[in-house]
Amino acid sequence: MTQFQTSTITQRDIISPELYAVRVAGHVENDAAEALVEFMRAAFNRHDEKIDMRLDLTAFTGNDWDSLFDGDVIISASAP
Known part of the structure; x- marks a missing residue:
């Protein structure tokens, strides 16, 4: 599995x-949020079935408000 990492988002090792x-x-x-969207889009494209996503937000301190309303982020949340 490809490891994804930005300055604030790191993929964790999972067996499944x-x-x-x-x-x-x-x-x-914004750049980190958009990079995660692209990574997850690629994940959706690799799998025929649903995938699961687990988020560890224990060290999350905030985000750029406009990244929440970015069209790509909204579309990725509703991807099959």
Whole structure:
């Protein structure tokens, strides 16, 4: 499984190939949010069935408000 990492988002090692786990630490900026969207889109494209995503937000301190309303982020949340 490809490891995903930005300055604030790190993919965690998980045994199941259908489970994607990431740890979010610190303040998430637009670039990191968009990179995660692209990574998860690729994950959806690799799997015929649903995938699971586990988020560790224990060290999350905030984000750029406009990243929440970015069209790509909203679309990825509703991806099959």
